[in-house]
Amino acid sequence: MAKLKREEWYDLTRATNWTPKYVTEEELFPEEMSGSRGIPAEVWETYDEPYKVVYSEYVETQREKDAGAYSVKAALERSQYVENADPGWVSTMVAHYGAIPLAEYAASTAEARMARFAKAPGNRNMAVFGMMDENRHGQIQLYFPHAYTKLSRQWDWASKAYHTNEWAAIAARSFFDDAMMTRDSVAVSIMLTFAFETGFTNMQFLGLAADAAQAGDHTFASLISSIQTDESRHAQQGGPSLKILIANGKKEEAQTMVDAAIWRAWKLFSALTGPAMDYYTPMEHRSQSFKEFMEEWIIAQFERQLIDLGLDKPWYWDILIRDLDITHHGMHMGIWYWRPTVWWNPAAGFGPKEREWLEEKYPGWNETFGECADVIVDNLLNGRPELTGPETLPTVCNMCQLPIVGVPGSKWDVKDYQLEYEGRLYHFGSEVDKWCFEIDPERYKGHLNFIDRFLAGHVQPPDLMGGLQYMGLAPGEMGDDAHGYEWVKAYSQPKTDAA
Numbered sequence: 001m002a003k004l005k006r007e008e009w010y011d012l013t014r015a016t017n018w019t020p021k022y023v024t025e026e027e028l029f030p031e032e033m034s035g036s037r038g039i040p041a042e043v044w045e046t047y048d049e050p051y052k053v054v055y056s057e058y059v060e061t062q063r064e065k066d067a068g069a070y071s072v073k074a075a076l077e078r079s080q081y082v083e084n085a086d087p088g089w090v091s092t093m094v095a096h097y098g099a100i101p102l103a104e105y106a107a108s109t110a111e112a113r114m115a116r117f118a119k120a121p122g123n124r125n126m127a128v129f130g131m132m133d134e135n136r137h138g139q140i141q142l143y144f145p146h147a148y149t150k151l152s153r154q155w156d157w158a159s160k161a162y163h164t165n166e167w168a169a170i171a172a173r174s175f176f177d178d179a180m181m182t183r184d185s186v187a188v189s190i191m192l193t194f195a196f197e198t199g200f201t202n203m204q205f206l207g208l209a210a211d212a213a214q215a216g217d218h219t220f221a222s223l224i225s226s227i228q229t230d231e232s233r234h235a236q237q238g239g240p241s242l243k244i245l246i247a248n249g250k251k252e253e254a255q256t257m258v259d260a261a262i263w264r265a266w267k268l269f270s271a272l273t274g275p276a277m278d279y280y281t282p283m284e285h286r287s288q289s290f291k292e293f294m295e296e297w298i299i300a301q302f303e304r305q306l307i308d309l310g311l312d313k314p315w316y317w318d319i320l321i322r323d324l325d326i327t328h329h330g331m332h333m334g335i336w337y338w339r340p341t342v343w344w345n346p347a348a349g350f351g352p353k354e355r356e357w358l359e360e361k362y363p364g365w366n367e368t369f370g371e372c373a374d375v376i377v378d379n380l381l382n383g384r385p386e387l388t389g390p391e392t393l394p395t396v397c398n399m400c401q402l403p404i405v406g407v408p409g410s411k412w413d414v415k416d417y418q419l420e421y422e423g424r425l426y427h428f429g430s431e432v433d434k435w436c437f438e439i440d441p442e443r444y445k446g447h448l449n450f451i452d453r454f455l456a457g458h459v460q461p462p463d464l465m466g467g468l469q470y471m472g473l474a475p476g477e478m479g480d481d482a483h484g485y486e487w488v489k490a491y492s493q494p495k496t497d498a499a
């Protein structure tokens, strides 16, 4: 018997809606899980996923992808790349592996919600593949770092970070729980797949892959490129949802979801990816600056997608563009000061040559963030390393869960945006973080950020050691300067010559 061509049966097999006999439609698709927003099932049936794939094709491709990434790893194992790599690049990998794999694994739950509860059959179909994708991303990114746990316990944070109350882990959980674990399936398709995956996974998976390839880390580059090919497929689930919402009078709600998710993703990436790209990755291996990647993938490409779909630019776009010169530098300074509180070794990244690069990419860096670097260098050169650690607690934002940062030095511009809600004073790092809270205070109001917990007496003893214990950071796991402060020597040279 002749085989039918795919296009002859695809539409029939994917439109698997039926009329329930034993339960009501409301029981089959509870609103809090489905999020159909009063739009009838027939309209959801018009959901048209741009990327069409069937199971037999899916498993064949995925098998090849896995075979490719695992065989690159096996082939390069004996080259001992990680053992000999620049410590700054190792830190990028260790930070990545702690922050990403368990979020990927959790994302398979978010995909499963769409696979079961989306009223759009096309969405359910795609989400089954998305669910398997995310399971693969969790597994492969736990397997790869496991090989290095013999080198340092920090690699074990791939499995550990999300189970701790380490502050960056709290921030990552806060965003992912908000955007993907606690929303109905339509909101997940928009906040996770459209807002987060369309724009931001490119930063982590294409941007870092480019740096990895430049740094000669072909194992990491092939791993994360293999993941990104899945992301770019299942990220396409949000677009058709948005089209349906916009066509059915729900543009404002759709816009709000997109705007909130982009902002929250940006803040998380400013702490995770920004420092890795502009400070940890050895300068000669940087393909572009973090700002250039943001401009290309978020400001230009993503903005175009928003407009094409019929949405507007987020209201805070000018604030975001301004903050591309500020936020991640502030996050980096904060992380380096507070280095024992992270599971990786932050590279300072401000030796004399690196500063030239920073000044070129971010004109004015020297007279702002550079002034902080001057003080650090001065203290290290003059035998006062203890002054390069923190003395006071940072103020942490009640939305992004990250320190409130701004412009330091002679152009000082730091502001705590405050809001009193039901008798509690909340602190925010920007007008936009505050706006995210105000959209849905009930959702966010009870949460305590790390400093709230400290002040509430959860951290005992209330000092750095108590804090490290609370965060689950054992000796051998807590961070220190990636290069063991060797980079400072470049500053002592001219003085010695003159003497």
Ligand SMILES: [Fe+2]
Binding pocket: 104, 107, 133, 134, 137, 227, 231
């Ligand atoms: Fe993923």
Ligand SMILES: [Fe+2]
Binding pocket: 107, 134, 197, 231, 234
């Ligand atoms: Fe994904």
